[in-house]
Amino acid sequence: MRNDLDAAGPAVEELLRFCSVLQMSIPRTATRDQVLAGHHIAEDDTVMVSLAAANRDPRLLADGDTLDIARTPVPHVAFGHGIHHCLGAGLARAETAIALPALLRRFPALRLAAPAGDIHFRPPGVFYGVQTLPVTW
Numbered sequence: 001m002r003n004d005l006d007a008a009g010p011a012v013e014e015l016l017r018f019c020s021v022l023q024m025s026i027p028r029t030a031t032r033d034q035v036l037a038g039h040h041i042a043e044d045d046t047v048m049v050s051l052a053a054a055n056r057d058p059r060l061l062a063d064g065d066t067l068d069i070a071r072t073p074v075p076h077v078a079f080g081h082g083i084h085h086c087l088g089a090g091l092a093r094a095e096t097a098i099a100l101p102a103l104l105r106r107f108p109a110l111r112l113a114a115p116a117g118d119i120h121f122r123p124p125g126v127f128y129g130v131q132t133l134p135v136t137w
Contacts, residue, residue, distance in 0.1 A: 001101070001104065002104050002108070005101040005104065005105070007069065007070065008096075008097045008098075008100050009073075009093075009097050010071065010072065011069035011070075011100065012093055012096045013073035013074075013076070013093075014067065014069050014071050014073065015069065015096070016076060016079070016093075017073075017074065017076035017078060018055070018056075018067045019067075019128065020055055020076070020077075020128060021078070021127055021128055021129060022051055022078070022126065022128075023050065023051060023125070023127065023128050024048050024050060024051065024126050025048050025050075025080070025084075026048075026084070027046050027048050028046070028047050029044060029045070029046060030042065030043055030044060030045045030047055031043065049077075051077050051078065051080075052128070054076075055076045055077060055078065060074055060075065061074050079092070107137040108137075109136075109137045110135060110137045111135065111136060111137070112133075112134065112135060113134040113135050113136040114134040118134065120132040
């Protein structure tokens with residue numbers, strides 16, 4: 001993306017797919033008995049979906065555990081789906097697609113200041129994110 005700032009759009013989609021901020025759906029209540037993938041879900045059971053796992057579904061792409069910002073965008077549920085799709089998704093995409101190239105233009109030598117193993121993430125939970133990201137330029 002540093003050499004092709006027009007690549008920001010596809011890069012944003014790949015980052016959203018790979019690093020979805022929201023890891024789990026909001027809990028839902030089953031409205032009827034259902035069998036899903038061989039598992040019985042009873043009426044009134046609480047159900048949650050792992051959005052992170054859905055975004056790496058091998059039926060969607062063979063190498064879902066690989067971050068590839070040059071990848072042709074694939075469908076993802078980083079912003080939910082259907083009637084539960086995030087109203088701010090378009091704005092978030094636009095802001096990120098504008099901010100990343102601007103950041104790289106302002107700091108063309110921007111790079112990690114520590115090994116990737118020194119990047120600290122939020123504790124496992126509903127939200128995913130970086131807690132510390134040492135950079136230099």
